[in-house]
Amino acid sequence: MSVSRIALVTGATQGIGKETSLLLARTGHAVVVSGRRKDAGDAVVREIRDNGGEAVFVPVDVDSEESVAALVAATVERYGRLDVAVNNAGISLDAGRMADEPTSRFQQMLTTNVLGVFWSMKYQIQQMLAQDTPGGSIVNLASIAGLGGIRYSANYSATKHAVVGLTKSAALEYATDGIRINAVAPAAIKTDILNAAIEAGTWSEADIAALQPVGRMGRPTEVAEAITWLSSPAASFVTGTVLNVDGGYKAQ
Numbered sequence: 732m733s734v735s736r737i738a739l740v741t742g743a744t745q746g747i748g749k750e751t752s753l754l755l756a757r758t759g760h761a762v763v764v765s766g767r768r769k770d771a772g773d774a775v776v777r778e779i780r781d782n783g784g785e786a787v788f789v790p791v792d793v794d795s796e797e798s799v800a801a802l803v804a805a806t807v808e809r810y811g812r813l814d815v816a817v818n819n820a821g822i823s824l825d826a827g828r829m830a831d832e833p834t835s836r837f838q839q840m841l842t843t844n845v846l847g848v849f850w851s852m853k854y855q856i857q858q859m860l861a862q863d864t865p866g867g868s869i870v871n872l873a874s875i876a877g878l879g880g881i882r883y884s885a886n887y888s889a890t891k892h893a894v895v896g897l898t899k900s901a902a903l904e905y906a907t908d909g910i911r912i913n914a915v916a917p918a919a920i921k922t923d924i925l926n927a928a929i930e931a932g933t934w935s936e937a938d939i940a941a942l943q944p945v946g947r948m949g950r951p952t953e954v955a956e957a958i959t960w961l962s963s964p965a966a967s968f969v970t971g972t973v974l975n976v977d978g979g980y981k982a983q
C-alpha cells in the first residue's frame with residue numbers, strides 16, 4: 732500500500748481513535764498511533780502492518796505539554812512532516828448531577844479534554860506552518876455534549892464546549908495558511924467511555940441507545956468515516972465546521 736500522507740491520532744489505543752487509525756492507514760496514511768498504553772498501541776500498529784499499512788506507536792500523555800510536544804517531534808523525526816492530526820484522546824468522568832460531582836473529576840477532564848487538545852493543536856499547528864509545503868488538516872473530537880446540555884454530564888459538556896471554541900477560533904486564525912480545523916460531534920458511540928455512567932447506574936445501555944432517534948448507539952467505525960473524510964482533500968473547502976455524527980440527535 733502506498734503512503735501519501737502522514738497522520739497522527741491521539742487516544743488511538745482503543746475505541747474511536749483505534750478505528751480512525753485503521754481507516755486512515757487503509758486510505759494511504761502512515762499513522763502515528765499514540766496513547767498511554769504501549770501494549771494496546773502496539774496491537775493497533777500490528778493490525779495496520781498486517782493489513783499492508785504503515786504505522787508506529789509513540790507513547791503520549793496529553794495531560795503533559797512536554798509529552799505532547801515530544802509526540803509531534805517524534806512524528807516529524809520518523810516521517811518528516813505532519814499532514815493530518817486527530818485529537819481524539821478524551822475522558823468522561825461525570826457520574827451524577829453537577830452539585831454532587833467532586834472538583835477533582837472536573838479538573839481532570841479540563842486537563843485531558845481541554846488542555847490536552849490545546850497543547851496538541853499548538854504543536855501540530857507550529858509544525859504545519861513550518862514544513863516545506865505548509866498546511867494540513869486537524870480534526871478534534873467534540874461531542875453532542877459540546878453543542879448543548881446533557882443531564883449528568885455537566886462538567887464533560889463544559890470541556891467539549893471548549894473544544895468547539897478552540898476548533899472554530901483556530902480555524903479562523905489559520906484559514907489562510909492552508910490549515911483546515913474541524914471537529915466531529917458524536918452522540919453515544921459504543922465504546923468504553925460510557926462505562927463510568929453505566930457502572931454508576933446513571934444510565935442503562937438501553938437508556939443510552941434510546942437517546943438517538945435511530946434507536947441505537949453509533950459504532951466507532953461510523954465516527955472514523957466522518958473524521959477521515961474531514962481530514963481528506965475531499966473536504967478541501969470545509970473548515971471551522973462541527974460535523975454531527977449522531978443518529979439524528981441534534982435534529983430533535
Ligand SMILES: NC(=O)c1ccc[n+]([C@@H]2O[C@H](COP(=O)([O-])OP(=O)(O)OC[C@H]3O[C@@H](n4cnc5c(N)ncnc54)[C@H](OP(=O)(O)O)[C@@H]3O)[C@@H](O)[C@H]2O)c1
Nearest residue numbers: 742744745746747766767768792793820821874919920922
Ligand atoms: N464514545 C462516545 O459516546 C463519544 C461521544 C462523543 C464524543 N466522544 C469523544 O471521542 C473521543 C474518543 O472516545 P472513545 O469513546 O473512543 O473513548 P475510549 O474508548 O475511552 O478511548 C479513549 C482513548 O483516549 C486515550 N486517553 C485517555 N486519556 C489520555 C491521556 N491522558 N493521554 C493520552 N491518551 C489518553 C486512551 O488511551 P490510553 O488509555 O492508552 O492512554 C484511549 O485510547 C473522546 O474525546 C470522547 O470524549 C466519545
